[in-house]
Amino acid sequence: MSRQRAKPVADLGPRQARLEHARLEEEIAEHDKHYHQQDAPVISDADYDAMKRRLLEIEEHFPDLAALGGVSSRVGAAPAAGFAKVRHARPMLSLDNAFAEGDVADFLGRIRRFLNLKIEDDLTLIAEPKIDGLSASLRYENGELVRAATRGDGQEGEDVTANILTLKHGVPHKLHGRGWPDVLEVRGEVYMTRKDFLSLNEAQDKAGAKIFANPRNAAAGSLRQLDPKISAQRPLRFFGYYWGEVSEPLGKTMQQARGRLADWGFTLNDPVKVCHSFEDLIAYYRKIAAQRATMAFDIDGVVYKVDRLDWQDRLGFISRSPRWAIAHKFPAEQAQTILENIDIQVGRTGALTPVAKLKPVNVGGVLVSNATLHNEDEIARKDVRIGDTVIVQRAGDVIPQIVSVVLEHRPKDAKPFKFPTHCPVCGAPAEREADPKSGEEDVVRRCTGSISCPAQAMESLRHFVSRNAFDIEGLGEKQIAAFYEWGWLKEPRDIFLLHRHAEALQRKEGFGETSVAKLMAAIEQRRVIGFDRFLHALGIRHVGQERARLVAMHYGTPEAWLEAMDAAKDREGEAWGDLNSIDKMGDVVADAIVTFATRRHSRAVIDHLLAELREVVPPEKPAQDSPVAGKTVVFTGSLERFTRDEAKARALSLGAKVAGSVSKKTDYVVAGPGAGSKLADAQKHGVTVLTEDEWLTLIGG
């Protein structure tokens, strides 16, 4: 059926709407089955999406139809009117990964050094399985569950309280026993057992509904249901493994905290083991790895956590993961299949990435039909040819990879792949840049078309509106492609000018009055944006979320940043040094930032965008009210009260900057015994020198 000729939804009567809604539901369910189950879609993605849009549009006009909880509530990402956002009282962090035993040894070494432990000092750790589900934070006030949220970007998640309340396992609505703190946020993993997953898929199959690829996807899809009635029918469970905000400590050790959480009604990750050495940890890892296949739920590794909570506090966090814990991952799962073709994708920075098109194969429970081949050297090194039998592997969330070729299965006519020298999208030459220092050729070939290349422009815009950047709901890949094609969208600023096309947009297929109004409202909201998001959204090479946050924190406002970048243009002098002093900065990154901020074209993109924004909000600094916030500190000499790493981490968390050498900008030099030239420098510049005890008194112990 052609959607173009369909009657505008606003003109449908209730009976017509009900009939069309029912028919669309049935059709979509049928296509879902073709797509997910038989892996053989019979219509194009665009047609499928048009059907879904029509369905949603009908539901917007006739909300009663939506309440039936049909296909529309099964769409992957939440529609614009999705879940409310919840700001986490304490950020929800991730874990650093260890893949080899050496990484575990390093982890222990780092902790011992940080805490300055002696060989004979005991370092107790708790080891537990790492469940492959999705994390959630449950907030209890006065013993009652008041809110549940997904992790989201770690700072802000989605309110899934209604859905979590429907869980039949592991989530007490009221805490059992007594002695719980007034405020208690329990963090853990929502998951589905393998058995429940298989029965769910069977039921879905019978109902002609979506088949899930693995228990984790099934759990995620089930929790993020806008209609909690559907979540209620899904066999979700919850394991508690840590906590967020608590109004009182849960004990002195992980073991005590686990005991109390269990008393209050939570199910905790099991089997758990108390370990005292590297050997204990590895023995546990091997034991669980051997049980992995027969466990009731999917696990992707084990987690080691320092038992003493006061030590956890001292160890603190490094970027987004705690120093006191690590995930020791199980090896990747592998399978063999045929490489049918190689596609070239053009990314945001123009990188040409070869993607292997595979005969679909099941790798550890997930159907894989694409894998990355990284770059042209990699194809040559592995001598991958079209028609080859290859070994594919996937590990956790990473994109599947081609490990090697099974040479004995190579057909005679297997063709070596000729890597294109021109961009397959815009035709501009694709080049491998030489490193300015070493003169070595970059492994990545890049399209030189910059944002005149549609692929680069669209990828940049997609990145710009993505969740951790401007986070504009309703402006996805499809819309960007369409607006780009219609000439409405070339650079970020144009997003804020889309309102000029609102009327024209309403007349386009698949965009109702309400959806256009929603999109415009979502855009308007973003005229006020955090400086860190702003920087991240620009898509400067090497500048991800974390670096964007650090740079934003350092400069505070776009104006101050741009001024400093202009001053740093010659790559020497104070402004350049200042940029380089930011944590996680190096020559290459600093160079990319200055280049982006000062090159005519990209600077114009920034200026245009700024002209459309109402306010760019400086990021929250850690503990701005601390006595050392904004001060620059240098630690020198052999410190005795704390280790150098610990001192630095503490100072940073109090909002201070830590420098390596003394200048007139230094506020304090903290000197331990044996301090040498830095002490002399301090005297020269008239900088206050503190003993370790004086420093501790200053920062409040």
Ligand code: IVH
């Ligand atoms: S502890 C402060 N323990 O794995 C960090 N996490 O890859 C607290 N996970 O974000 C995390 N099982 O969603 C912890 N036993 C366990 C876990 C576990 C699964 C998840 C969790 C975390 C992710 C990191």
